[in-house]
Amino acid sequence: MAKWHGTKFEGIRYREHASRIFGIRKDRYYAIRYRVNGQRIEEPIGWESQNDARDASGRRIPMEEVARATLARLKEGHRAGHGPKSLAASREEAERVERQQEAENVTLHDYFHNDYLPAAKQDPDKKPKTWGRELSLFNNWIDPLLGHVKIQEIAITQWDFLVSAMVDGGLSPRSRQYACMVLRVTLEHAFRRKLVKDMPPRAKLIGATMKAGSNRRTRVVTNEELQAILEELARRDMHAYRITVFCALTCCRFGEAAKLEWIDVDLEAGRAIFRKTKNDDDRAIPLSGTLVDLLREIGPGEGLVFKNTKGQHYRQTPEAFRKAVAALGLNEGRNRLDRLVFHSLRHTGATKLGQKIPLRNLMDLGGWKTPSMALRYQHTEDQEKRAALAVLENMTQAEPAKVVDLFGKG
Secondary structure, X not given: OOOEEEOOOOOEEEEEEEXXXXXXXXXXXXXEEEEEOOEEXXXXXXXXXXXXXXXXXXXXXXXXXXXXXXXXXXXXXXXXOOOOOOHHHHHHXXXXXXXXXXXXXXXXXXXXXXXXXXXXXXXXXXXXXXXXXXXXXXXXHHXXXXXXXXXXXXXXXXXXXXXXXXXXXXXXXXXXXXXXXXXXXXXHHHHHOOOOOOOOOOHHHHOOXXXXXXXXXXXXXXXXXXXXXXXXXXXXXXXXXHHHHHHXXXXXXXXXXXXXXXXXXXXXXXXXXXXXXXXXXXXXEEOOHHHHHHHHHHOOOOOEOOOOOOOOOOOOOOHHHHHHHXXXXXXXXXXXXXXXXXXXXXXXXXXXXXXXXOHHHHHHHHOOOOOOHHXXXXXXXXXXXXXXXXXXXXXXXXXXXXXXXXXXXX
């Protein structure tokens, strides 16, 4: 090992490289030595040839001066009781600041795909099925709603927006809880890396718990409310208007309507088939005359029946629906479970149909699981179903009767 040489500055020494030349002399490796609480600490400064420190004019600062300034800064930190106490602490602080600066511009989308997901895939306690489910929920729900938001800006407002959108979309309580868990573990990962300041909120605070009955909606949409919403949607967004009418008059889940394809619609027979529904079944429903006319106005065509204003697949309920409800003030003064959301259309349909038809027929029409699994396989004739669904058509008529152009151009 090369011999250490002292300098004119106390606590600074160097050793020379055996062969490497820097300028007209051998390259020098500098180190500093100092005491903390009686313990001697030695830390490297580095090779003179690798020194890139420069002053304001751009002149290279000699490595010996760099070492002297570094030692003086550390000594002052110990004396005053603030600032870094060692080069290791200094480097750690510099890295923390750098990470913090990077985080200021990192979006949730980028962090999930570039940082969290690779770590999840390498986690021996996570099976591919688990992180695959997390990826699916992120891509289908979290990313479209919050992916563009910087991770440092995600607060309770963004959480509330996500939960409300999932409720609007008819996502089951269990799936909503799982989606919130995905966002939570992503932000916890960022918190452990000191990229966000606070831990994400608990499920109870954002309404994503699974207590019995805690997620049951109570709001039934009145005829007048639905009529007002449809009028507002016809003015704002005809694409949103049409899928809203369809969901209101079939009692289907939003996801079922969003995935419906023309190949599964028979306008002559007045029939549509929902493929691979929430219960992993195919479900056929009859279409009323009003809905047949609505679908004829749209198509027939190819691919998806209902598309958003960009001609793309609906990944969540129309924003125009939420804006229409807000503009009409239909949720003012209502508590969380009594707010009118898109899923209220299905809840309302079930309530009205439940007053008119046997439970067996209701389960068959709406695709709900029954207390007895056998009820899922009991079917009724289309004629009887069509008569039952005709009850819902009155929902589009306020009293006294009020005409709405269901098939306006848009």
